[in-house]
Amino acid sequence: MIxxxxxxxxxxxxxxxxxxxxxxxxxxxxxxxELTGTHLGCEHGVCGACTIIVDGAAVxxxxxxxxxxxGRDVQTVEGLADGETLNPLQEAFREHxxxxxxxxxxxxxxxxxxxxxxxxxxxxxxxxxAISGNLCRCTGYQNIVAAAAAAARSMSATPRSSR
Amino acid sequence: xxxxRFDYLVPTSLDEALALLGQHGEEAKALAGGQSLVPLLxxxxxxxxxxxxxxxxxxxxxxxxxxxxxxxxxMARQRAVETSTxxxxxxxxxxxxxxxxxxxxxxxxxxxxxxxxxxxxxxxxPAVVAALGGEIVLQSARGRRRLxxxxxxxxxxxxxxxxxxxxxEVKLPATPRRTGSAFLEVSRRHGxxxxxxxxxxxxxxxxxxxxxxxxxxxxxxxxxxxxxxxxRALVGGPPSPQAIEEVGRRVSQGLRPDxxxxxxxxxxxxxxGVLTRRxxxxxxxxxxxxxx
Numbered sequence: 510m511i512x513x514x515x516x517x518x519x520x521x522x523x524x525x526x527x528x529x530x531x532x533x534x535x536x537x538x539x540x541x542x543e544l545t546g547t548h549l550g551c552e553h554g555v556c557g558a559c560t561i562i563v564d565g566a567a568v569x570x571x572x573x574x575x576x577x578x579x580g581r582d583v584q585t586v587e588g589l590a591d592g593e594t595l596n597p598l599q600e601a602f603r604e605h606x607x608x609x610x611x612x613x614x615x616x617x618x619x620x621x622x623x624x625x626x627x628x629x630x631x632x633x634x635x636x637x638x639a640i641s642g643n644l645c646r647c648t649g650y651q652n653i654v655a656a657a658a659a660a661a662r663s664m665s666a667t668p669r670s671s672r
Numbered sequence: 673x674x675x676x677r678f679d680y681l682v683p684t685s686l687d688e689a690l691a692l693l694g695q696h697g698e699e700a701k702a703l704a705g706g707q708s709l710v711p712l713l714x715x716x717x718x719x720x721x722x723x724x725x726x727x728x729x730x731x732x733x734x735x736x737x738x739x740x741x742x743x744x745x746x747m748a749r750q751r752a753v754e755t756s757t758x759x760x761x762x763x764x765x766x767x768x769x770x771x772x773x774x775x776x777x778x779x780x781x782x783x784x785x786x787x788x789x790x791x792x793x794x795x796x797x798p799a800v801v802a803a804l805g806g807e808i809v810l811q812s813a814r815g816r817r818r819l820x821x822x823x824x825x826x827x828x829x830x831x832x833x834x835x836x837x838x839x840x841e842v843k844l845p846a847t848p849r850r851t852g853s854a855f856l857e858v859s860r861r862h863g864x865x866x867x868x869x870x871x872x873x874x875x876x877x878x879x880x881x882x883x884x885x886x887x888x889x890x891x892x893x894x895x896x897x898x899x900x901x902x903x904r905a906l907v908g909g910p911p912s913p914q915a916i917e918e919v920g921r922r923v924s925q926g927l928r929p930d931x932x933x934x935x936x937x938x939x940x941x942x943x944x945g946v947l948t949r950r951x952x953x954x955x956x957x958x959x960x961x962x963x964x
Contacts, residue, residue: 510680530680530723531673533714552674553711557777566751566780572710573781576680577727620777641862642775 515579519544520588528575535559537575538585546586546615550644557643560616561585567623586615589622598622598660607656609647616643621657629665633658675713678723686729686811690838694813696722698835703727704747704786707778732840733783735759740846746785746839751776753784763844764958765804765853765871769796772855775863785839788824791831791895794865798825798896800855803871803888807843812836818843821888825895848884851875852958854951857890858943860934866891867935870923870947872903874911874955882906882956887919887948892929892940899923899948911956920949 514527519542526541533552538544538561550556552571559570562584589596595603598621608614617640624631624639631639636657637650645653681700683689693700701720703709704727712718726732732747735756742762744753753759754770773779773787773796787797788808801808802821809818810833824832833839847853857869868891875884885906887899902922906915924945931937 511677513680513682529673529677531675531677531713533674533710536673553714554707554778557775560777567777568781569707569777571674571714572706574680574706574710576682577725624776638862639776642777 513576513579515576517575517578517581517583519583520585526575530574530576532575533571534561534563534573534575534578534583535570537578538570538583541575544585544587548612548615550612550616555644556613556616557620558613558616560619560643562619562623565623567620584619584622586618589618597663598625598656601656601660601663602653605652605656605659607648607653613643613645613647617645617653621660625657625661625664629661631657631661674716675710676716676719678713678720681722681724682728683724683726684728684730686732686838686840687813689724689726689729690811690813690836692722692724693838694836696724700724700835702789702838704789705749705782706786707774707782708786708790708792726838732785737762738843742844742846744784744842744844746783746789746841748784750774750779750782750784750787754779762847763804764847765855765873766800766844768853769800769855769869769871772796772857772859772863772866772869778863784842788842789831789833789839791825791829792865793828793894793896794867794869794891796855796857796866796869796871796890799869799871799888799890801842801844802896802898803853803873803886804844805886806845808839809841809843810834810837811840812838816840821896822898828894830894847873848875850877850959850961851884852955852960854954854958856947856951856954858947868892868929868940868943868947870944870951872948872951872955874906874952874959876911876956876959880910880960882909882911882915885911885919885952887923887952889923889927889944889948892927892944897927899926902926902948906952911952911959913953916949916952916956919952920945923948 550558857866929940
């Protein structure tokens with residue numbers, strides 16, 4: 510088949526679309542669903558800007574086809590904030606100046622969202638390893654690491670259900 | 673749109689997938705985790721007429737113990753292998769190598785079989801399977817065959833698998849008692865492919881004499897290099913620092929790695945010797961039960 514009819518849940522909302530099989534999930538999110546928070550850097554799996562969460566796992570959306578998202582649960586950066594209220598991880602990025610131009614930020618946020626679920630009390634070394642698959646050309650990573658550590662602290666002080 | 677146009681096929685059973693590969697042959701490409709193939713598609717370096725997506729086939733991703741062996745299904749995600757208790761207990765060499773593959777986002781999607789089938793000359797898993805003496809199981813509509821790593825890896829990004837065959841699982845032999853192993857690599861950055869990597873295993877008898885040793889390297893040739901002769905030098909005596917040093921020297925001497933923009937041939941040879949020595953020393957400690 511050249512096209513596939515898919516049914517995919519993105520940030521809790523179900524979408525039914527017909528997609529060309531070769532369209533990447535990143536392009537589908539950005540162009541078809543107009544969820545442009547997912548950024549595209551290298552488009553070959555190196556930079557991490559397009560990281561999203563599929564069925565609970567952080568993955569590169571430039572290396573998946575939209576056709577493969579059929580029946581899956583997808584979370585993108587648009588799903589993090591509650592309206593105008595940033596979630597604790599986003600708030601920590603703001604507090605700690607964890608972004609400058611912001612291009613890489615959605616990828617970092619989604620990578621760290623997954624990581625902090627699996628590792629709620631990380632060491633600095635663990636944070637650095639967790640973000641090693643995301644490139645940032647502005648910050649030198651110091652403030653991103655500080656933001657991740659602060660987010661872990663504030664999230665452990667907050668009940669799980671409110672994340 | 674980055675990738676070229678292709679006919680997308682989504683078999684839901686292994687038989688269906690094998691029939692599609694049988695029907696389309698070289699015109700088809702199997703898609704596992706896509707962490708190597710999709711970049712090639714995005715660059716349009718590969719233009720298959722048909723893409724056979726294996727991700728909706730059930731049961732190809734199992735990790736199980738079978739009659740002492742470990743069997744890892746081709747579609748087991750690398751992250752699942754990395755976090756498997758069974759693998760950690762039964763195959764510490766593999767458990768040690770897994771976190772060195774790419775990054776967590778890659779391992780969440782990338783598969784065990786996909787990495788082997790892609791046969792990147794600097795990948796970790798080919799060397800690990802070679803060091804362990806694993807069997808790579810290929811299946812086509814006509815039947816199955818089992819290959820050793822030396823039979824399977826034939827050249828740069830090239831394996832012995834026919835276009836109609838699929839790598840379905842890998843069988844790893846049980847680890848004998850008093851066996852230690854170690855995987856070490858040097859790369860420019862964490863998560864990069866290895867400049868040089870080495871996988872070693874070493875078995876001792878109850879007097880501390882080495883009865884078996886294997887050394888396999890990645891990043892030093894078009895395929896993983898199983899340094900049989902060098903490893904044999906350790907067998908029959910205790911793995912003393914001098915004996916281990918000698919294996920490292922022989923490994924280094926036996927290699928003819930290419931130079932590229934990442935490292936010169938000389939550098940790779942030297943690092944291969946040093947890593948072999950360090951890995952064997954660690955494996956010996958572990959075999960003696962001195963460290964884990």
